[in-house]
Amino acid sequence: METLKSIYEVTWFILLVAAGVAVLIGYLYSHFKFYSRSWFFPAALAAFPLLALAVFGGLLGGYTFKLWLYFLLAEAAIAAFFRSVVKGRHTVPYLMLAPAFVGLALLLVYPFIFEVYLSFHDLKLTTIMTWKNTGTLPFVGIDQYVKVFTTSPLSETTFWHLLLRTLVWTFSNVFFHVLGGFILALMLNNHIKFKGFYRTLLVIPWAMPQVVAVLAMRGEFHSTNGFVNIVINKLLAVFPFLAGLGVAPVQWLTDYPLLTCTLINIWLGIPFMMVVILGGLQSISSSYYDAADIDGASYFQKLRFITLPLVRPVMMPAVTLGTVWTFNNINVIYLVTGQAGGTEQADILVSALYKAAFTYNRYSYSAAFALVVFAMLFFFSVFYLKSFDAAKDER
Amino acid sequence: MATVQFKKIIKKFGDNLVLNGVDVDIKDHEFVVIVGPSGCGKTTLLRMLAGLEEITDGEIFIDNLLVNELHPSKREIAMVFQDYALYPHMTVEENMNFALRLRKMPKKEIAARVTEAANILQLNKFLKRMPKQLSGGQRQRVAIGRAIVRKPKVFLFDEPLSNLDAKLREEMRVEIAKLYQRLNATIIYVTHDQVEAMTLAGRIVIMNHGIVQQVGSPIEVYRKPCNLFVAGFIGSPTMNLLSGRLSIADGVSVFFNESLTLPIPAFVLPQKEARDGREVVLGIRPDDVLVEHPGGEKCSSKIEGVLEVCELLGHRENLYLKVGGQRLLATVEAFFNRSPGSAVSLCLNYQNMHIFDKVTERRISE
Ligand SMILES: Nc1ncnc2c1ncn2[C@@H]1O[C@H](COP(=O)(O)OP(=O)(O)OP(=O)(O)O)[C@@H](O)[C@H]1O
Numbered sequence: 001m002e003t004l005k006s007i008y009e010v011t012w013f014i015l016l017v018a019a020g021v022a023v024l025i026g027y028l029y030s031h032f033k034f035y036s037r038s039w040f041f042p043a044a045l046a047a048f049p050l051l052a053l054a055v056f057g058g059l060l061g062g063y064t065f066k067l068w069l070y071f072l073l074a075e076a077a078i079a080a081f082f083r084s085v086v087k088g089r090h091t092v093p094y095l096m097l098a099p100a101f102v103g104l105a106l107l108l109v110y111p112f113i114f115e116v117y118l119s120f121h122d123l124k125l126t127t128i129m130t131w132k133n134t135g136t137l138p139f140v141g142i143d144q145y146v147k148v149f150t151t152s153p154l155s156e157t158t159f160w161h162l163l164l165r166t167l168v169w170t171f172s173n174v175f176f177h178v179l180g181g182f183i184l185a186l187m188l189n190n191h192i193k194f195k196g197f198y199r200t201l202l203v204i205p206w207a208m209p210q211v212v213a214v215l216a217m218r219g220e221f222h223s224t225n226g227f228v229n230i231v232i233n234k235l236l237a238v239f240p241f242l243a244g245l246g247v248a249p250v251q252w253l254t255d256y257p258l259l260t261c262t263l264i265n266i267w268l269g270i271p272f273m274m275v276v277i278l279g280g281l282q283s284i285s286s287s288y289y290d291a292a293d294i295d296g297a298s299y300f301q302k303l304r305f306i307t308l309p310l311v312r313p314v315m316m317p318a319v320t321l322g323t324v325w326t327f328n329n330i331n332v333i334y335l336v337t338g339q340a341g342g343t344e345q346a347d348i349l350v351s352a353l354y355k356a357a358f359t360y361n362r363y364s365y366s367a368a369f370a371l372v373v374f375a376m377l378f379f380f381s382v383f384y385l386k387s388f389d390a391a392k393d394e395r
Numbered sequence: 396m397a398t399v400q401f402k403k404i405i406k407k408f409g410d411n412l413v414l415n416g417v418d419v420d421i422k423d424h425e426f427v428v429i430v431g432p433s434g435c436g437k438t439t440l441l442r443m444l445a446g447l448e449e450i451t452d453g454e455i456f457i458d459n460l461l462v463n464e465l466h467p468s469k470r471e472i473a474m475v476f477q478d479y480a481l482y483p484h485m486t487v488e489e490n491m492n493f494a495l496r497l498r499k500m501p502k503k504e505i506a507a508r509v510t511e512a513a514n515i516l517q518l519n520k521f522l523k524r525m526p527k528q529l530s531g532g533q534r535q536r537v538a539i540g541r542a543i544v545r546k547p548k549v550f551l552f553d554e555p556l557s558n559l560d561a562k563l564r565e566e567m568r569v570e571i572a573k574l575y576q577r578l579n580a581t582i583i584y585v586t587h588d589q590v591e592a593m594t595l596a597g598r599i600v601i602m603n604h605g606i607v608q609q610v611g612s613p614i615e616v617y618r619k620p621c622n623l624f625v626a627g628f629i630g631s632p633t634m635n636l637l638s639g640r641l642s643i644a645d646g647v648s649v650f651f652n653e654s655l656t657l658p659i660p661a662f663v664l665p666q667k668e669a670r671d672g673r674e675v676v677l678g679i680r681p682d683d684v685l686v687e688h689p690g691g692e693k694c695s696s697k698i699e700g701v702l703e704v705c706e707l708l709g710h711r712e713n714l715y716l717k718v719g720g721q722r723l724l725a726t727v728e729a730f731f732n733r734s735p736g737s738a739v740s741l742c743l744n745y746q747n748m749h750i751f752d753k754v755t756e757r758r759i760s761e
Pocket residue numbers: 408411413431432433434435436437438439440587
């Protein structure tokens with residue numbers, strides 16, 4: 001019975017979405033097709049605002065005359081836009097794009113706007129019931145943004161400390177991703193036997209679901225049963241002098257949580273860089289290396305003057321992506337340290353943000369926090385890609 | 396400046412025998428052109444000389460120094476690649492001085508050499524440009540510039556003009572000829588364009604299937620092709636090749652097939668007795684098929700033929716003739732005012748007649 005009910009619900013939902021898409025396409029199609037007819041403008045003004053009111057009125061605060069007026073103004077603007085700017089051109093591409101665009105709007109644009117709304121109001125554990133009952137929230141202006149920089153999202157660590165930690169985390173991770181990926185790609189780019197086999201092995205951490213990979217690795221860092229400490233113990237048994245050098249088993253998860261997370265994340269991130277860089281290496285024509293050989297370049301000179309500049313175009317977008325992913329990587333931190341009673345020593349901005357929202361229930365504060373993080377990443381990416389474009393235009 | 400010797404060079408890619416015992420001696424300051432059809436191993440031979448390809452067997456000497464195991468940069472050669480291989484992320488100037496920078500040559504000297512090369516090749520305007528901002532011919536010149544700034548002992552050119560259009564190719568051909576006189580270096584030049592080969596070469600090496608067919612000056616290989624392959628490969632339009640048999644009648648050697656019977660004088664074919672009854676191929680260039688010619692001592696007697704097609708080339712005209720069942724191409728001065736289908740008389744010039752053994756494909760005439 002339960003199953004049947006789920007199927008019924010899913011089917012109903014799919015039909016609803018399909019109907020929505022159909023209505024949207026019909027709406028756009030009529031604008032594309034009849035924009036120039038004399039009857040279209042009044043007809044559209046009469047029909048569509050009423051339709052919209054019927055569909056959305058309940059959601060957006062009652063079937064009021066004011067709402068209908070808004071819809072009327074919107075329709076007038078849209079119809080004018082179709083009449084004077086679009087003029088029926090590019091009908092098919094726009095119609096094809098419309099469903100995807102609506103999906104994106106529902107999944108990204110709406111939450112984003114709601115987040116902005118939240119960040120200027122005050123939603124937290126003490127106000128959430130008022131919100132539910134009255135539908136209004138106290139407006140607080142930029143207070144939440146001030147709080148982001150002045151108070152701590154966690155019990156111990158401040159925003160600035162978290163930011164610094166995040167930068168160190170991001171930089172060290174991306175640095176080793178690129179370094180490791182580059183070295184592995186260089187090795188795989190030679191004529192070696194069983195190349196495909198090695199490549200497959202090396203890509204596995206990336207192909208596995210991250211949760212599984214991280215939890216498995218976390219086990220290996222367990223203080224008594226983990227692979228890492230077992231190996232250290234065996235090494236100490238075989239080479240006793242290592243103890244004199246300070247080598248000893250470590251309480252990875254409690255004493256060095258951030259280091260552990262970093263090691264795990266480096267292991268996880270190398271395959272992606274390796275694959276991207278390997279693709280770049282394979283696209284470099286061998287005749288450049290022939291020419292460099294004749295010009296008398298050594299292995300490292302070829303690496304520096306030929307390989308690096310020529311893989312840069314594929315590496316830069318990958319590095320940008322990798323930076324954003326690492327900066328925002330909550331999976332590894334949360335899965336390794338974030339369970340109940342976990343430490344705060346390894347928290348970076350996003351994991352602190354997660355805790356602020358869902359452990360401490362400071363919703364508006366987290367919304368502002370998330371927007372600050374978003375702004376940082378946005379400007380970083382724009383700056384990075386711009387500088388990359390500039391470099392590309394040079395050549 | 397340098398001699399180059401190939402001694403019994405063999406190259407295999409796996410089981411695929413690409414070069415089979417190449418033996419060539421190249422003298423100092425010589426312009427040697429290697430020609431041959433596509434895939435005959437020309438590039439491979441050059442790359443082996445440059446040190447970019449393993450040598451399966453045999454020895455290569457540059458200036459009497461065995462270079463088989465020497466690193467490319469130590470061989471003092473410069474190579475212009477078929478696809479130019481200009482570094483796409485460096486300016487023209489950086490491309491040209493890359494080798495010098497690697498050698499840590501003083502800046503002044505580098506600048507002087509680049510300027511000199513740029514002057515020779517008229518590249519001054521382009522020094523700050525990227526290769527992709529250049530036309531094919533300009534890229535070509537940069538590739539040559541990159542070679543000459545290094546002042547190598549030997550220049551290797553691998554079909555440098557094959558990517559250019561016909562007119563530019565002609566211009567660059569002249570440029571390369573001038574460059575050769577100016578540089579005073581040994582040049583090895585690969586092409587499959589026989590016009591380039593004939594005009595540029597001091598000596599031509601003709602290759603086929605990884606075997607050297609003939610080595611000689613352009614005139615030698617044109618006048619005295621040593622086998623059927625060379626005869627068919629060199630010369631444009633292609634030489635007429637007539638299959639037939641030799642016999643002796645009344646003490647005179649005679650070539651005959653179904654369409655044609657032709658006495659062969661002794662100055663063309665000595666040792667006529669030894670050749671009696673052999674299957675042969677008779678080669679005659681279109682220029683030596685004389686149409687409506689008064690004849691003479693060095694010419695065969697008149698042969699009757701039919702004109703099939705005329706092709707006007709401008710100052711010359713190609714005539715496609717038929718003698719019996721045998722097709723013949725003749726090249727004559729324009730304008731040959733006859734309509735297709737009319738009968739013409741022709742004779743063959745004995746002075747430039749070639750006879751090859753059909754089995755061994757070797758030349759047996761003088
Ligand atoms: N790396 C390689 N591996 C296997 N076979 C190769 C390799 N390079 C060349 N060959 C083969 O060797 C033969 C000679 O090649 P090469 O490039 O020397 O020809 P080429 O005379 O330069 O032809 P073209 O005039 O088309 O440039 C060809 O049959 C080619 O298929």
